[in-house]
Amino acid sequence: MSDTANKTLLRGKRILIAKPGLDGHDIGAKIIALALRDAGAEVIYTGLRKTPRYIARVAVDEDVDAVGLSMLSGSHRELVAETIEELRAADAADIPVFVGGTIPAEDHAYLRQLGVAGIFTSEMRLDDVVAELARALG
Amino acid sequence: MAEQGKAINRRALGRALSRIADASVEEALAGLVEPPARSARRIGITGPPGAGKSTLISGLARRRLDRGRSLGIVAIDPTSPFSHGAILGDRIRMEEIGDDPRLFIRSLASRGAHDGLADNIPDILLTMDAHGFDEVVLETVGVGQAEYGVRLLVDTVVLVLIPESGDQIQAMKAGVLETADIYVVNKADLPGARKIAAELRGVLKIRRRLGATWEPPVILASAQDGEGVGALDEAVERHLEWLASTREPSELRRARARYHLQSLFARRIAEILESVPEILDGSSLAAGYRAALDHLGRRAETGNGRRETSF
Numbered sequence: 337m338s339d340t341a342n343k344t345l346l347r348g349k350r351i352l353i354a355k356p357g358l359d360g361h362d363i364g365a366k367i368i369a370l371a372l373r374d375a376g377a378e379v380i381y382t383g384l385r386k387t388p389r390y391i392a393r394v395a396v397d398e399d400v401d402a403v404g405l406s407m408l409s410g411s412h413r414e415l416v417a418e419t420i421e422e423l424r425a426a427d428a429a430d431i432p433v434f435v436g437g438t439i440p441a442e443d444h445a446y447l448r449q450l451g452v453a454g455i456f457t458s459e460m461r462l463d464d465v466v467a468e469l470a471r472a473l474g
Numbered sequence: 475m476a477e478q479g480k481a482i483n484r485r486a487l488g489r490a491l492s493r494i495a496d497a498s499v500e501e502a503l504a505g506l507v508e509p510p511a512r513s514a515r516r517i518g519i520t521g522p523p524g525a526g527k528s529t530l531i532s533g534l535a536r537r538r539l540d541r542g543r544s545l546g547i548v549a550i551d552p553t554s555p556f557s558h559g560a561i562l563g564d565r566i567r568m569e570e571i572g573d574d575p576r577l578f579i580r581s582l583a584s585r586g587a588h589d590g591l592a593d594n595i596p597d598i599l600l601t602m603d604a605h606g607f608d609e610v611v612l613e614t615v616g617v618g619q620a621e622y623g624v625r626l627l628v629d630t631v632v633l634v635l636i637p638e639s640g641d642q643i644q645a646m647k648a649g650v651l652e653t654a655d656i657y658v659v660n661k662a663d664l665p666g667a668r669k670i671a672a673e674l675r676g677v678l679k680i681r682r683r684l685g686a687t688w689e690p691p692v693i694l695a696s697a698q699d700g701e702g703v704g705a706l707d708e709a710v711e712r713h714l715e716w717l718a719s720t721r722e723p724s725e726l727r728r729a730r731a732r733y734h735l736q737s738l739f740a741r742r743i744a745e746i747l748e749s750v751p752e753i754l755d756g757s758s759l760a761a762g763y764r765a766a767l768d769h770l771g772r773r774a775e776t777g778n779g780r781r782e783t784s785f
């Protein structure tokens with residue numbers, strides 16, 4: 337994928353990048369945020385260690401087109417389930433949730449069954465993440 | 475239709491703000507929000523990039539909430555001219571207040587606006603009014619002339635400077651900068667802040683108008699440690715009271731209407747130049763100008779909002 341083609345893929349989309357859980361590394365989240373920005377998205381970033389309730393509130397106030405959860409810790413199963421539940425409680429079940437980071441393959445089916453719209457593992461190229469996200473958001 | 479005292483309908487407000495932010499000029503005109511009878515008091519916080527505006531707003535917001543007020547924050551960050559994307563990072567500094575149910579924070583990208591504000595910002599602020607906030611804080615990146623738009627949109631303008639802002643103070647001395655109602659010299663923990671504050675006080679003394687009844691205070695602050703935030707909160711309160719006792723409401727209405735109309739025209743012209751590129755290929759600039767005027771006279775055939783605009 338050429339650089340210029342990527343530049344407009346996400347134009348006009350508002351995307352929240354959030355980091356639930358207790359791990360203290362957000363370099364991956366920041367790299368993704370910049371890649372989305374370079375593809376034309378307006379990216380809201382929440383910072384480290386946010387609760388699912390807080391993430392849902394920000395998603396609603398900012399009326400984002402997608403929530404991206406960046407996860408490294410082992411508790412992604414619970415955190416993703418809770419975030420989706422909080423979004424539903426906030427009348428925002430229609431906001432798609434994507435998950436990125438170190439997600440073991442055996443958990444993918446479970447996450448999809450929770451309603452996760454896409455899973456981006458840390459081995460994926462940024463260009464491919466952007467392209468797949470753009471396709472999913474239409 | 476103010477909803478004073480009721481809980482904020484966050485989902486409805488969030489969506490309404492997107493609709494308005496994305497509206498083309500025609501759509502904005504069609505969906506125009508009538509100014510509600512009781513509008514929020516608006517506080518504009520402006521200043522150079524990285525001056526500490528968001529950090530300061532976090533502390534100020536805590537105090538406004540503690541006064542029993544409901545509060546909306548609209549924070550604008552610049553759109554990248556290369557990708558049209560943006561990182562909206564202001565709310566990261568506002569996490570300490572992020573859970574309060576009477577608070578609503580919305581981040582906006584500047585998109586097509588070139589004055590530090592954002593497309594349709596007058597309508598966005600009217601929408602915040604309609605949802606019944608007692609006060610609305612507007613964060614914008616502003617240097618120099620950029621402060622003009624903010625001045626018209628808000629009641630109280632707070633200009634945040636830092637120890638490195640010497641050039642800006644020189645510009646004020648030369649009279650090319652609009653003055654603010656309240657000045658904050660932030661990062662007072664760094665060297666040079668006191669000197670800047672003293673220079674600023676000197677300039678304000680020179681520029682003081684005869685008979686002026688509001689004397690803009692200069693507050694030394696260290697937003698990071700919460701220092702000076704109480705003084706800012708009190709200065710804002712005093713200024714709002716002073717305005718209520720002195721201002722001619724019709725004058726303000728006219729000034730705001732003027733800015734609103736001007737910004738609609740500017741955007742409509744940008745829309746035309748984008749959708750009818752032939753105008754730029756004409757034989758002369760004068761011909762292009764007349765052709766653009768001609769298009770301006772017509773109603774837009776389609777309400778092409780920004781998500782559909784071709785580029």
Ligand SMILES: Nc1nc2c(ncn2[C@@H]2O[C@H](COP(=O)(O)OP(=O)(O)OP(=O)(O)O)[C@@H](O)[C@H]2O)c(=O)[nH]1
Nearest residue numbers: 522523524525526527528529567661662696697698
């Ligand atoms: N030394 C010092 N640093 C501060 C102070 N207040 C804020 N900062 C730091 O300055 C940086 C910018 O702070 P922000 O509050 O994001 O500034 P801003 O003006 O909102 O920035 P933009 O919205 O990007 O223009 C951050 O790293 C803050 O921690 C202060 O009082 N002293």
Ligand SMILES: [Mg+2]
Nearest residue numbers: 527528563564
């Ligand atoms: Mg800021």
